[in-house]
Structure formats: C-alpha cells, structure tokens
Amino acid sequence: MxxxxxxxxxxxxxxxxxxxxxxxxxxxxxxxxxxxxxxxxxxxxxxxxxxxxxxxxxxxxxxPMVKYRIVGAGALRFLNRLMTRDMRNLAPGKVAYSVWCDDSGHLIDDGTVFCLAVNEYRLCTAERQLDWLCASAIGFDVEIAEVTEExxxxxxxxxxxxxxxxxxxxxxxxxxxxxxxxxxxxxxxxxxxxxxxxxxxxxxxxxxxxxxxxxxxxxxxxxxxxxxxxxxxxxxxxxxxxxxxxGFLLPNLDFISAGHTLRIGTERSPLELGLGWLVDFGKGHFTGRRALLEEQRRGPARLLVGLDIEGNKPAHNTLLYADRAGMKQVGSVTSATWSPTTKRNLALAMLDAPHFAMGAAVWAEIYLNRELTWQRRMARARVVERPFYAPARRRATPPADF
Amino acid sequence: MRGGRAAGVRLAGGEEIKARVVVSNLDVRRTFLETVAPKHLPPEFLAQVRRFKIRGSSGKLNIALDGLPHFPAIPHGSPCTRGDMHVTDTIDMLERAYDDWKEGRWSRAPYIDMLIPSQIDPTMAPNGKHYMSVFVQYCPYKLADGEWTPQKRQAFGDTVIDTIARHSPDFKDLILHAEIRTPHEIEAEVGLTEGNIFQGELTFDQLLFNRPIPGYAQYRAPVRGMYMCGASTHPGGGVMGAPGANAASAILRDLRLAQST
Amino acid sequence: MTAAGTPRYDCIVVGGGHNGLVCAAYLARGGRSVLVLEAAGQVGGAAVTREFAPGFQVSACAHLLHLMPGALMRELGLSAQGLKLAAQHLPTTALSGDGAHLSLAPAGLAQRLPADAVAYGEWQALGQRLAAALHPVLTDAPPRLGTGSWRARASLLRLGWRIRRLGRCDMRELLRIGGMNVQDLLDERFESPLLKGALAVDAVLGTNLGPRSPGTVLTLLYRMAAAGGAEALAQPAGGLGALSTALAGAATAAGAQIRTQAPVARILVSADRASGVVLASGEEIAADVVVSSADPKTTFLGLLGSEHLDAGFTRRVAQLRTGGLAAKLHLALERLPQFPDLDRQALRGRLLIAPSPQYIERAFNHAKYGEFSAAPMLEITVPTLADPTLAPPGKHVLSAIVQYAPYSLRSGWQAQRQSFTDLAIDTIGAFAPDLRDCLHSAQLLTPPDIEREFRIAGGHWHHAELALDQFFLVRPVPGAAQYQGPVAGLYLCGAGCHPGGGVMGVAGRNAARQVLREAA
Missing domain, CATH: 3.30.1360.120 (Probable tRNA modification gtpase trme; domain 1)
Structure with missing residues (x-):
C-alpha cells in the first residue's frame, strides 16, 4: 500500500x-x-x-495477482465472449481456469474465473489488462473494476x-x-x-x-x-x-501475451500452447474463434510439449535439434528444472511440426558450467505426457489427514 | 559561379573563397533567394522555393533563477523536476493555443515545455542559482495587429511567466532575468527564417521525397557543385544531424564518380 | 425459425436508402431473390423528399445530385423509371458581404479576377487530370491487403500505374498536395478570399474538418474524382426523393420486393453465419445473405451485436468517428425573397456563404469545443425556382446545409435549437433583407435529428467521417473494408463503406458485385 x-x-x-x-x-x-x-x-x-x-x-x-471484479446483468455473456471456454456451466461457488485471445486467436493471458454469485465474478490474471477487458465489454451490460489492492x-x-x-x-x-x-x-x-x-x-x-x-x-x-x-x-x-x-505455463516464460509482443510471429495461440482442451468451438462466438478455427483447419505449426531429458542438468535456455550434430533446429526450451520429486530432468519446450508428436525424440544442447569451465552436451530428450507429476491427493475429497 | 557550376563563395566582407563544392546549411529559401542569383536557377524551381512554407510558431524564454522553483504538484525531492516539464492541461487547451496562432496572436494560454538543466549540470549557473529553458507554442512571426515591438515581446513573455507561475507560486520571485525570444529574435539572432525551428514546416507536402522541393530531395541543388545540408532537407529539423550526414554521403558519391570518370 | 408461409430470400437488404436500393437492384438483376426492408414509411433514407410545412416539400437531407455516376444511372435505367432533372449544371455563386458576389462560372471569374481566373482554370485542368486517374479508386472495391490475392495486387498495380501515367509533373504535384490542408493549397494558387472560401467549402462540406485541417485536399480531390472531374450539380424534378422512387422502380422492375414500415430489430446468426433478420414486430425472415445499408455502428453494434464479433473489431467500430456537423435548414417562403445584387440565374444555382477560408476556420473552431458556429458556413439552394411543384403556387422553399452544428453540442440542442435556427436565418437574411417577411415557417434538422429520423448513428451524412484513417483500404474499419464483415453472409452497402456518402450509389453497387461474386 x-x-x-x-x-x-x-x-x-x-x-x-x-x-x-x-x-x-x-x-x-x-x-x-x-x-x-x-x-x-x-x-x-x-x-x-x-x-x-x-x-x-x-x-x-x-x-500481486491482478484481480478484477466483473458484475452486471451481462457478466456471464461478457465472459463467455471473452473466454475460449464455455462459461455457462460455471455456477456460483465454482472456479474455472481459462485463457483468452485477441482477434487473431493469439493468447492474451490465462487466469482463473471465480463465480461468486450469479453474474458476479472475480477474474485473477497475471497481467493488468483493463483496456482489453473494457474493449471486450462494448455492447455488454457489465461493470469491470480492478480490485487487486482490495x-x-x-x-x-x-x-x-x-x-x-x-x-x-x-x-x-x-x-x-x-x-x-x-x-x-x-x-x-x-x-x-x-x-x-x-x-x-x-x-x-x-x-x-x-x-x-x-x-x-x-x-x-x-x-x-x-x-x-x-x-x-x-x-x-x-x-x-x-x-x-x-505442467503449468507462466506468462513471459512459456508465452508472451499478444498484447506485449513486438515481433511478428512471437505470439502464441492456445492451440500451439497445448491448451486446445480449453477452446470450445461449440459454445458460440468468442474473440479469436474464427482465427482459431482456421488455425485448427491448417493444423498447428508448433506445439508446447513436455520433455524428459537425459542427465540431471536442467536445460535452461536450450535449443532443440532434430539431430545430434545440431544441424537442424526444431525448437527451444521455455522452462526447465531438475524435478526433485520425480527425479527427472524436465522441461517445457516449443517444438516445430512434426517433431512434437508424443514420444518423439529430439536433442537438447545443454551448456554445463564446471567450475567456470563451460562444456556443451547434446542430451537426448523425449516428448512425454504432462503433467509430469500428478499425485492422487490433489483431487481426493476429502483429503487424507497427513 | 563559373561555367554554370558553383565555384566558391564571397563573404559579406568581400573576401572570395574558392571550392569545388559549396554546401549550404541555410534554409532553402535563404540559400536560393539570397545567395544565388536567380538567373542560375530554373524558374519553376524558384517558384517552388518561394512557396516553401516556413512559418514560425514557437518562442523561447531563457530564465535566470535565484533558486529552484517549487512545484506543488510534484513532491519535494522528486526526480520529475530534473526532466522535461510540460504545461499541457488538455487537448482543448492546445487546440485553443493553435487557434490564437491562426489569428496572428500569441497563445493566451500557451503550451510550455520547460527544463531546468542546471540541476544536472551545475556549471550552467552560478552556485545555488538555476537556469530554466522554456519552449513556448504558439508564437507567430507576423502579428495580426502589426509589427512586433519590445512592448509586445514583453507582454508575450509575461503571458508565459504567468502560465508557469500558476503551477509554481514562488517562481516569479526567483526570476533574476528573463530573455524573451519571439520568432523575430530567433530569425535575427540565429538566422532561421521566420523563426521556424525546423527550417521549414514538417507537413506532408514538405516531407520525405517532397523535402525541400519535389524532385530535389537528394541534397543536390539545381546548380552543379552546390548542395544543401540543412534542416530544410530530409529528414528535417531537431538536433539530429541526419541531413548533414546524408548530404555528405551524396557529395562524396558525386566526387568519387567525378574522379573515376 | 421461419414462420410458415414466409418465403425465404437469397438476399435481404436492410434499409431502403439510395445505396440499399442500388444494391437491391443490382442483386435482383444478378438473379437473386431480394427483399428490401425499410423502417420508414417511404424509401430513400436520406435521399428523400418530404413535406416539412403544409404544401411545402423539400429534399430532406441531401439536396443536390452530383456524385452518382452516369453509368450507374444508365445501367439501372433511371430515366425510364421516370427520373427527370429539373435543372442541370447549376452555377455556384459565392456571396459577399459587400454585395460583390462572385460567380464561379469562367466568364464571371475572368471579368472580376483575371489572375485568379487563370489560376482557377489551371487548377480545374489539374483537378480533372488527377480526378481521371483517381476515379477508379472511388468506383472500384478497395483491394484487401495481406491476402496475396491476385485481384488485390492487380488493383493496387493498376492504381500505381494510373498515378505514374499522370506524368512526372502531375504525379509529383499529387504526392505533394495529397496530404496538405486546403487552405495552404488555396493560398499557393489564389488571391481572392471569396474564391478561396468557395473552393474550401467543397473540401469541408459534410465533414469534421476546417480548411486548415490535414486531409482537406484529399476530401476536395475525392469530391472532384467522384464527380469524374467535371462537377455537374443537378436537381431532380420532385427533389431527391424522386431519385429514390426511380431507384425503387429499377429494383422492383428487376424483381426485388420492397417493404416499408418494416424496421429491422436484429440480424440473425446461426452457425456463425447471417441467416436472416427479425423485424421490430417480431417477425423473422430468413435469407442466405443479409446486406446492411445502415451505418457500421448500427449494423455491427446494434443489429448484429458484439457477441458475434471479436473484441478488437468491436472496438474499432465503436471508435469510428461518426459525429455529424452539418445541420439542414428548410424555409417555407410565402414569396421569393429579394437578393439584391444577385441575378435570377445565380439564384437558381448553389449559393455559398463562406467569404473566406478564415471565415470557415473560425466557424469550425467552435465545433471543436462543442459549440455551434457563431457565424456559420452555408450552402443554399432555392429548389422551387427550377421545380415549382415543390411548393404551393407562387410560394418557395429554401434549403440550406448549415455548418458547423456538432452532434454533441455542449449546451444541448434542446436549449439551442431556436437560437441556431435564428442565427442561420439571419445569416442568410444579411443577403436577403426581406427574408423574415417572406417566412412562413422554418425547420431545422440537427445531427441528432438526422440520427433519429434517418437512423444514422451520429447523424453524419457520410455515416463515418471521411479521413485518411477511415478511407479506402480501411473504410469503415480494417476487417470490413470490402463490403463484408467478419460474419459470413453479412455485407455492408452504406455510406460507411468505400467510397463514402453523398448521393453516389457506388457503395451499393460494389457491395452487390461482391455478394454476387462471393456467393456465386
């Protein structure tokens, strides 16, 4: 404050x-x-x-999560036109994770929608975007206010x-x-x-x-x-x-909001980010729907996938290749970590078609710092299912008493 | 001029200096209406030079201050006073300021862009004192009610000082000296025609391939051996240097060509 | 849902203004079943003749015909439909406060202002050459960039070729003056403030611009190019409504049906495609294609609804500058007022009160701040001189466009209507001292009146301001500039499309061509 x-x-x-x-x-x-x-x-x-x-x-x-209060007789219709997911099933007392796009079907942000009451919602997002929400509100009976500090x-x-x-x-x-x-x-x-x-x-x-x-x-x-x-x-x-x-995405690491990109071609669509399951083409119109339909028809040119990489050195800022010699680049890592729980060397990566198929193998060019002596290692990496770690307790209701 | 090409210059004192190439950093009107005899220039080129628009629109105040003025809207100690400070209340205010210029008056409520550079560079003022540079729009070269006079110049300056004082209550008491520059003084002292700080208006008809004159946008004058390198040429004014650099490469290219043939 | 017995149409045209009627006529001639739905009791939209006082009729919005291409009028056979011109080649006269009125006819000009007459001739000749090169830009559909289509590329190449073919001199002049303001241009070429004022009128009439506003040479060239370079002002017998009647006749003759008093409430969408309309009465009518002649804001935000559109597109539509600045004044006159120093031939033509560009600029200054002009600019006609049928015998009608009367008047039109009406009448009265004595009654249509009565959001006669950012390739907005919006099956054919307003009909014809091509 x-x-x-x-x-x-x-x-x-x-x-x-x-x-x-x-x-x-x-x-x-x-x-x-x-x-x-x-x-x-x-x-x-x-x-x-x-x-x-x-x-x-x-x-x-x-x-610091940016929070918006969204109320009004048209709040549900507004959200349903903003979000790629069908918001009509979101009853009071429920929360939904969703993404939203610009006209070109490029991702603006992801976030969670809390339905507090009928036509009363709270939207939590990573980035401030009142401007886009206001543009999206044209024609809807809805009031939007940022309540981050409240x-x-x-x-x-x-x-x-x-x-x-x-x-x-x-x-x-x-x-x-x-x-x-x-x-x-x-x-x-x-x-x-x-x-x-x-x-x-x-x-x-x-x-x-x-x-x-x-x-x-x-x-x-x-x-x-x-x-x-x-x-x-x-x-x-x-x-x-x-x-x-x-397996969750972080803005500015795994994607950059289409509202912030400066270079053409660095925007990402939900289909490219592996979030196609959040896009409901059958629910009626939403911003970006026509562009996403067209993209779906063409098939994605790249896809964000999970990688399991050999060795234990996290693949930070790593380029990915089709071949061990590193002649043909086919993508790059967006987030990487050594996973202490699964004991695997994990990464999220953007791969060009057709290298993103489940089980496909690529080569990661990893740089190792051995007491200030840098070494280059080509490590085998495999496209695997996300999430990498999903304990049953995350869903169990009631949870066990640990 | 010798044999249809520029051969050097004659100073006001009568001294002649010969050169293979003459480059004019003056605005296009002064260059071709005052330093070259009309007989050396194509008549349609001259006609276009005459209609080149170069109307002055801004004034300048240089103010010596006894101390740093206080701006209540800016918290004490804020770095904001070290940067550019603008008085631009609303778009309507800017528009009305321009309406005054169209009617041949200085703006009753002018747009102001001011800087106190002595905060960053103390050598610009005696110890503890300050220098304020104030850019003011709009201020016409020609007034509808006759010539500029010292009284009118003072009244223009007072308008500006009153405007700043609205935002800084102690500003007037700190003024040791104020130098007021209307487009007239700017023309007389710096040699910028009509006091236009860009050596020609930056409107589409005088930009890019139209600057300064359609067909003569490559720094070459219609006279062989003569070039232009001032703000009248592309890309225009502001302390940029690009016209000079572009002109130099055009000249060097021509000289190399001349050598090789 | 289609009610039982309601036929299904290939095309529904929303709005029976001149563009809607032209579009319907071309669609019907292309073999489509067409239904035109007009909200008012008569067709014509803003090209309509109305009784504004008992026995007195007037062209209620537009009052002169000069932009509709002759080819279009011939193609639709408008004279066979009964369209007659009461007067053609109307002269323009610039009124001067000292009585030294200036006729823009070459003879009058040469006598009064020999130097300006020469300059005017040169300007007109240049204007005609530029207009001839630019004319196709105004009559064709704008190309769509970024699609790589051969049609778009060919269209741009053709435009570039036409400009290049102007020759070095004219091309340079076009590229120099294209972005200028009209006052600077006129100051370069002419001496007489009266002449410059009259020419500046054509650059700013119907726009939110003053003579010093950037883009006013563009609007002047636009007017010249639309008229094909040779501006020929005409007055249809029976007013502009007669033109609409003829257009309706042409549409009906081609097989289109027209329903009046049938306001459309909503455009129906199913499976992301326009599928018909719902009338205000609740009646649903199905169609494969819906063409709207309403303005873009009304069409997209009102009739269609933003839930069918992307947010970015919706914002562009909402941000269109659509506030009108032209009011219309209609005077019913017991007898013809005396205009001293003005011969009867001049009085039959177009009279301008705009004695200098500076006068117009000052009038415009007020509009910038939400005020009406203290000394307005006027374009006046007395249509009853050429067409006495518009008024009872011996009586007359005066029709004037009065600028500037901003849509959003700070003090509200309710409170200011009478004072602005009086101001406009007195401004004319300064040239016709007995005007008040002749006056039977007066009607003023402000932009909010025009919005309400003619269903044009903002009351702007071009539907959307004519400025470079709302012009040609991006008119009315990117994503809808080829007469087609983002929803399949929904087309635009009104003045909000390229090439814009004025009683031109080109938008209607181009939209019909687009429908016929894409839905073939």
Missing part, C-alpha cells in the same frame, strides 16, 4: 499486506518485483521451500494444508472439491476468508482470499496452527519448480 509519508518516487514498488511478516521471516533478503509489488523470491533455500510444497504445507503471498491472498499448498485449515476451524473445508470455493468465518474473531481449492503446484492445496486489514491476523493464525504440520513460507523460485512439475 502507498503511504503519504513515502512518495511514489521513493517507493516504486508496493508492499503487500503480508510484507512485514515476510520480511521478518526472510533469511536471505531476496525480494523481486511482481506486478508492481515487492515479493519474496527466496526465504531460506529453494530446496527447503520446495519440499514444504510436496511434503508439508507452504504459504505463498498471492496478493483483496489480499495466500496460497496454502501441500499435503497437510487441509488438516491445518481444519485445525484452524475452517469446518467443512475437507468437503471442498477441486475448483470449488466457499466463504468461511475464521475463528476466533470470525474473520471473513474465502477459500478456493485451487493452486499453481499440482498438489493438494487451497487459496485464501481476505480483506487486507485481516491479512496479518490470518497469517499469524496459519503460522501458529502450522507449527506442528511443517508450515513454511515460500518464494517464487520454489513455486516455479512445482509448477513445471505440474
């Missing part, structure tokens, strides 16, 4: 309502800018934080997250199915907290949405209740490993 005593030019980044708590727990003082906020990159070590996601409970400050949010992810919430008095949270949301009053002060069973880790987990004034109270209660359940605040670096294992 901006304060009067600190004019904007001295404080170019906003602080989330959790900032003071996070700063107190930060051991390495590693903060990064995210959507105009200062947020934690690493608290202690990436490995410690990563294992909290997979083995206990992690807490991640989601407040809603504080935490992601509580990990196998013990449900038990932790139950212990805190979130009665019935165990009955919440994936992509459902419910309002709770958190004891003892009955703080209003909306809980959705959503997340960016591919694990059991929840997202908590509250008023900024209640933020520190909720944080403190979570930390207290989580002491015996291994709760640990995490930064963006640990989350990035988990989201690659889960």
């Amino acid at each position: 901006l304060t009067e005593s600190e004019p904007h030019f001295r404080q170019p980044l906003l602080k989330t309502p959790f900032h003071e708590r996070a700063r107190a727990l930060s051991q390495v003082d590693s903060f990064v800018a995210w959507s105009g906020y200062s947020t934690v990159d690493v608290f202690t070590t990436v490995e410690q934080e990563y294992f909290a996601i997979r083995n206990s409970t992690s807490v991640y400050d989601l407040t 809603v504080a949010a935490l992601a509580l992810q990990g196998p013990t997250s449900c038990a932790l919430l139950q212990a805190l008095g979130f009665d019935g949270v165990e009955r919440l199915k994936p992509f459902e949301l419910r309002q709770f009053a958190m004891p003892p002060a009955a703080l209003p907290v909306m809980v959705s069973r959503t997340g960016f880790t591919g694990d059991l987990g929840y997202e908590l949405w509250m008023q900024p004034a209640d933020a520190e109270g909720v944080w403190d209660a979570l930390m207290e209740a989580g002491r015996t359940r291994g709760i640990r605040p995490i930064g963006s670096r640990a989350l990035n490993i988990a989201r690659i294992e889960a």
